[in-house]
Structure formats: structure tokens, C-alpha cells
Amino acid sequence: MLIDFTGLAGKSFILYNDAPAPFPGGDSRNDYFYGDVDQTASGGAPATALGFGPNTRTVLKIAVGRGAAGPLPSIRALNAALGANFENGVPGVPPQQAPLLARWDARNNRFVVPPGLRIFNKTLSEDFDDYGRLLQRGGDDQPFTNNQGMTTFGRDYVSTATEVVSAGEVQVWDVYNTTGDTHPWHFHLVNVQIVGRGVYNMDVDGTPRFGSFVDLNGNPGRLTPPDANERGWKETVRMNPGEVTRIVTRFDLPRLPQAMGDPKSPRTGGHEYVHHCHILEHEEHDMMRPLIVK
Numbered sequence: 001m002l003i004d005f006t007g008l009a010g011k012s013f014i015l016y017n018d019a020p021a022p023f024p025g026g027d028s029r030n031d032y033f034y035g036d037v038d039q040t041a042s043g044g045a046p047a048t049a050l051g052f053g054p055n056t057r058t059v060l061k062i063a064v065g066r067g068a069a070g071p072l073p074s075i076r077a078l079n080a081a082l083g084a085n086f087e088n089g090v091p092g093v094p095p096q097q098a099p100l101l102a103r104w105d106a107r108n109n110r111f112v113v114p115p116g117l118r119i120f121n122k123t124l125s126e127d128f129d130d131y132g133r134l135l136q137r138g139g140d141d142q143p144f145t146n147n148q149g150m151t152t153f154g155r156d157y158v159s160t161a162t163e164v165v166s167a168g169e170v171q172v173w174d175v176y177n178t179t180g181d182t183h184p185w186h187f188h189l190v191n192v193q194i195v196g197r198g199v200y201n202m203d204v205d206g207t208p209r210f211g212s213f214v215d216l217n218g219n220p221g222r223l224t225p226p227d228a229n230e231r232g233w234k235e236t237v238r239m240n241p242g243e244v245t246r247i248v249t250r251f252d253l254p255r256l257p258q259a260m261g262d263p264k265s266p267r268t269g270g271h272e273y274v275h276h277c278h279i280l281e282h283e284e285h286d287m288m289r290p291l292i293v294k
Contacts, residue, residue: 015060022181033057124177125154138289161290176208188273191233195246196223
């Protein structure tokens, strides 16, 4: 983000957040700011006093100082350089970031993954922990019965790894978000390319019908291309509720100094990484899964 504060010395600006939490549905008891109402009767917080917290809306104050303005970079040159990096990768980064794996099909206005690749179904699920608290977890498309007798897909971090891949392997994942929240899903080791998103069909109990979806315009079996600012290599991907998000990546291992040998996890016998939600309370409450590269 590039902001030009030239001529604004002595002024202040506020970076302000009015997104509902949990996003995108929201609950007013999670919205704290000066002027809000007392919500203790419904399990929320008292009204926020001026100058005090909690305040989830005021994120950052920017005070513009006085001084000589520096040279402004060329926006055109920056855009050209960023575009080249998105399309071809950044010099010096691991090889899985260049070039992009899914190609753009201009005739059909969509990204197309390399032919012959299997699509792996993944899920984002919610149920309850042993204390009755809402629990968000990641999983695959194999249901099981949890400790409350509920059918779920979400697995604990310490559960048997379901993402075990070979070094250099290219995989396509369809991630079905069955929760009410948008999850910023973060990948260790690899960056991923977003292929597209769709609204998945489900049974009456909310169970997704894997492989059955429409794009955001209602066209069966198609995916809506990612937004313009998502069309490159990403280490965190927005997973929206009720949607399936398709990604593709290559699981290349980093080149380590010879002195380090070939370190592997004593727990799994492979090169162990993780993928998880980047909302802190979610990742700390077990919305994280191991990623094992053999």
C-alpha cells in the first residue's frame, strides 16, 4: 500500500474497521467502539467510554509530521513490476512460485488447472469441544462421529495427518467452508494459486455435496475467477462461508545447507509443516492441520 501524504503535515488520520465480526455475518456483541450500547444483558460488554477499550474499530492513528517530501516512485513502474512478479514469480524465491500453475483461458473467462490432476476435497468445519465451546477445525471429506455424537469432518491437530504428499507433487484442493465465518487460510512451506470460487450444493443438514457447485452467477459446475488482487501466488487465502475455493500448488521442499542434512519430524517421519486459519483464536483452538511432505 502506497499513500502520498504530501501537503498534509500536521493532520491526523484514522485507519478504521467497520467489518462485522465474525465476518461476514457478524454479531453486535463482537463490535466494540466509543458510542456503542451496553450489551451485558445479552452476554456482551458494557458501553465503551471515550478513550478506553474495548474498541475493535479504531485500528491505527497516523500523525503526519513536517519535513521535506521525498521523491514519489512511478505508480506505472510499480504496477509493471508487481504484475511481472505475480505472473512469473519473485527472483530468489522457491521454484514453486514461478510460473503460475493454472493458465488463464480467455475464451471461457476462467483459470484452468493442468490436465490429469486429481482434485482433493478439504473442509472447514465447526462443532464443540469437551467444554461445550464452539470449535472450528480443518479436515477432509471423510466424516466421523465426534465426542458429542455429532457427524463432522473437522479433525484435531494431533489426529492422523490427512495431507501427506510427495516432494515436488502438484495438487489441486477444493476447500469447502461449512462454517459461518470467513477464514483466512494460511499455508506453510508453499504459496498457492487461487483457481476460483463457487457456491456448493448441500444436503438438508448442511453436509456439502462434494463436486457439486455453481459459480457466483449460478452456472453449474463452473467457478468464478478470483478477484484481480488475488491472481498471483498467495500464502493466505480467503475462504468464504458456503463456498468452495479451489487452489493449486506444488509441494517443493526448500534447499537446505548440506550441514543440516535432511531433518524430519520424529512424530510423522516426514518433513512436517502446517496449514491453518490465521484468526488467532481459531488457530489456537485447533483449527490447524499437519502437512507432511515425504
